[in-house]
Amino acid sequence: SQELEQSPQSLIVQEGKNLTINCTSSKTLYGLYWYKQKYGEGLIFLMMLQKGGEEKSHEKITAKLDEKKQQSSLHITASQPSHAGIYLCGAANNDMRFGAGTRLTVKP
Amino acid sequence: DAMVIQNPRYQVTQFGKPVTLSCSQTLNHNVMYWYQQKSSQAPKLLFHYYDKDFNNEADTPDNFQSRRPNTSFCFLDIRSPGLGDAAMYLCATSRDKGLADGTQYFGPGTRLTVL
Numbered sequence: 001s002q003e004l005e006q007s008p009q010s011l012i013v014q015e016g017k018n019l020t021i022n023c024t025s026s027k028t029l030y031g032l033y034w035y036k037q038k039y040g041e042g043l044i045f046l047m048m049l050q051k052g053g054e055e056k057s058h059e060k061i062t063a064k065l066d067e068k069k070q071q072s073s074l075h076i077t078a079s080q081p082s083h084a085g086i087y088l089c090g091a092a093n094n095d096m097r098f099g100a101g102t103r104l105t106v107k108p
Numbered sequence: 109d110a111m112v113i114q115n116p117r118y119q120v121t122q123f124g125k126p127v128t129l130s131c132s133q134t135l136n137h138n139v140m141y142w143y144q145q146k147s148s149q150a151p152k153l154l155f156h157y158y159d160k161d162f163n164n165e166a167d168t169p170d171n172f173q174s175r176r177p178n179t180s181f182c183f184l185d186i187r188s189p190g191l192g193d194a195a196m197y198l199c200a201t202s203r204d205k206g207l208a209d210g211t212q213y214f215g216p217g218t219r220l221t222v223l
Contacts, residue, residue, distance in 0.1 A: 031207040033211065033212075041216050042112075042114075042216045044214070050207045088150065090212075092207060098150040098151050099150055100150045
């Protein structure tokens, strides 16, 4: 079955700093989803990437898909406390499989 | 607003006492999913319904059952909860399968405590 490894597991940044979260798959990625989860709540859909080299942005969050590396990255520019939460990547080759998540803390 | 609703948000049950978690959606999506998420772990798919067709994951224990009486509602039944079943249970829906239509939208979750 497909495994998704996220790095780092946790991240603490000062408000205003940029950061990158990575998601690496053990198998070919045909599509990848990024979600955000606040503690004790459900997952909020951020964006979906389906083509190699594809890059999408929503407000200050940009995600890229590198099919050859079987990897996706999520980049946040000028982080804010509202960005804090757990970011999960999910791959949907058959049924959805998620990574364990990256816990982001943004210090004011 | 179209959404996925889960009730209750918090559920406490006793060891071995059956419990039912509820999910409803106003999105009119074909597919409904149930996930189990334990602390600091990835959500784990238990099963899903594609319309009325039930699809069980191979490693989902028999203790977990599901019902989908209509398009809008889906229930998760835990017949004899054990201490290891304490977790967050997430319901999700998608319009269809496949990449674009398969985008899943989640409810807020039900946190289950087993005493």
